[in-house]
Amino acid sequence: MSNRDYINVVWLKRDLRLQDNEAISNALKTDKPTLLLYVFEHILLNDEHYSTRHFNFIKESIRDLNAQLETYNTKILAVVSDVTSAFNQIQEFYSIDAVFSHMETGLLVTYNRDKEFTRYCRNNFIDWIESENNGVRRGLKNRDHWFENWETYMNSAIEVFEPNENQLLDHKAIESLESVFKVANLETPANTIFQKGGSSTGWKYANTFFQSRHENYMLNISKPEASRQSCSRISPYIAWGNLSIRQVFQKAKELKTNAKDKRHIAAFKSRLRWQAHFIQKFEMEHTMEEASINKGYHKLKKTISESYQKAWKEGLTGFPLVDASMRCLVQTGYVNFRMRAMLASFFTHILWQPWQNATTHLSQQFLDFEPGIHFPQLQMQAGETGINNLRIYNPTVNSLKYDPDAVFIKKWVPELDKLDTLFVHEPYLMTEMEQAFYNFKLGEDYPEPIVDIKVNRKRASDILWNMKDDPVVRRESFRILKRHTISERNRLLKDQ
Template sequence: MNTKPQVNVVWLKRDLRLHDNEAIFNALKAGKQVLLLYSFEPLLMEDSHYSERHWNFIRESLVDLNDELQHYNSKVLVVQSDIIAAINQLQSDFRISDIYSHQETGILVTYERDKNFKRFCKNNLINWHENINNGVIRGLKDRESWNEKVDAFYAIEPLPFQPKDNQLVSVKVINQIEHNLNIPSLTTPKFSAFQKGGRSVGKKYLKSFFSERYGNYMLNISKPELARTSCSRISPYIAWGNLSVREVYHEAYHLKETSKHKKALEAFMSRLRWQTHFIQKFEMEHTMEEASVNKGFHRLKKSISKTYQTAWETGNTGYPLVDACMRCLNETGYLNFRMRALVVSFFTHNLWQPWQEATTHLSQMFLDFEPGIHFPQLQMQAGETGTNMLRIYNPVKNSLEHDPEASFIKKWVPELELLDTPFIHQPYLMTEMDQQFCNFKLGKDYPKPIVDLETSRKKASDTLWKLRNDKTVLEESKRILRKHTLKKRF
């Protein structure tokens, strides 16, 4: 007779919250004791898309979860292990018949891991329950009725976290089993330029946005400096699951009833739906991680320049707004959407580099790295979908329009801050006399432009517009529209 205690395991991944977490809700509803598990998996910690800033955000999120779980005399069991090895070890202490998690729309390594885990569960007579995450639906062939399904998901009230007394495995029991497991430290740097992880911090950002900041949301959404306070700044908390899209949507919806800034809230809410749309697109076409979704663009060949790429990555291209954006991103993990589009446009069009060469640096730098947003957006900004408008951003025009006083540039490219504002935007226009007067040497104190904007823009535009008329590109464009949009779009 098996005398081991029986538990339901909740495998936490990118859903680091207790509230509106369908996996936790369903595990508790089943009535058995519940063990919350998070595994720092070597296959992800060694993957090139991730960096220490991500793992620290997750560590902070887990500490925050454990603070909340103190009220229930429990905590998350945090291990450093492959998930299969972790479950195997737990089976020596518990009878595990059911495991709950969300459906992860991740990178290829997590897709392969999940297939292996599914086989493992089947071989061990374990029921693995995967729940919908943020309205993304697995197994769809097209978008017919998708809007209705997502509407229904969003309409559900956020799920409460209401464990029964002693339903969560106790701290005492978890401490005992930790002796047989590889337990990582959750210590993180005390001071950091990055947003701190955790639901409690995410809720503070959300509260300040809805109580003070959202009124200027649309006015400043494209401005590199002002967007840092006028935008919600909750993207990392959604990406790592401290907040659910649904609960944020509900708060915005209820606020809209009495708000003086209804249009700002409507724009914000539309972007929450936009997030679900893009992750759904990636869920349905996961090959986007490595290749352009439109197969007609596979024939596009670009020469790789490590010199160009290093200059772009480090913020030394000679174009101040591009450089300010890249330095800011590297140090803080955040850029507003327009500036993200601009730096990708510059990389893929002006530097004429393959978008694949930008994927890992950007994913490592974006604190809010979300695969389902990352890869579709890279391809869209690179002009390789065949269905979206080709946009080649002019960094000088954007600098003059969205940072007219050059305050953002001065902050992140301080070697330019003493120049007159027109020269801060375009230092390469300085004559030798200008440079002598300012005690500034172009090419020494700040790089000369590594490419010519107009020449490189024309090359990219001519090449991509010509390719858009290619037979394969046109056929693929129709296929993409059939698969990812409603019938009225094609």
């Protein structure tokens, strides 16, 4: 191929898969050769929401893609650059006819980058064609018929990756391009306990879940230790696009189950819809990244405590289930939904800290960080939507109920391992004599509680319940229901 020939570029972002990738399929339907591109963007490499674990997962995903692409004598052009700079470099070799990508529901920095890239494409006479992502739609004003449209999309045909010969730029062409780029180093640490990226690994998790692990899905979903096995564990692969929701939805639908299993699979499928629902909410109201969706809560002022926040981040609050959950999350990138909700509730209610101060620490730790889930969920758990039930999680009640034998706590807070189970849940109840008996010193071997949970829980409850009657909160609640959830609730009522 000579210089300045026309090509298409598929700009991969959070859709790191070949199968059921509409951007790739649409590019291959044209008569132009196609380049597959991933850009490690400076704006994201430097963004405080991201951490090394995310980029390692992406690198592993690209390596997995490259292994699949060997059959076609091609690979991903993976570079470190700004997006417009990357496309300028490519245009030194080729004329770009069209760029194909999925519609990204991302951070404010990616939203602004997309606006800049729109201008770039217009100025360079390039078509930018974006595909719907997992049933999330852009430009909606309300949720009328959203469920029906989402289910139609989920049941539609899966895009099959079947390129013809020479449709994809070959190794030689890509190596020529690499000569003018800072090529990304795709090496990652071999021995970590984080889940590894890539569609191949993602399907291993999905297949074992559908084969047997789903059998205790609902029974163990809230248990911090048992859920690590009986939950699907595919959330990172969905967040980074190794698997599409449509692929997983149809796989679940195909599963032949007995009456007992059907309940578990139905619950799992409902969470796929739940995932899309929250991303759709964020797509329609992106200001949620920085401020509460309900403007009535903007007047809520909390005194920032650096010491409280530090103890929470380090798992040293004196509340064992909170500390075990945080330490597990930091070390593995995963805790189940209930523990995530409890961590957010403890931070915002018991410690009475602004949810905005929890955003970056949690996003850096969640291997499955997804902006469209992250911000709406934080606000919901903080009780600042005005439309959701106020939930102030009691960590002791939750540990006794969901980790009664303290297996999870002892695993992640080993300094409590030598205590009897009752004291593992509530070490602060130990008398000095009991501490001496166990050769354990509260405040030295494990911290005393950093706050009085009963007093702080009542304070949070009283303030937030009283705010529900605030005229601005009530007006905003009505607006939110009308825009985001009213049609959903009508649908649920009809289904009952």
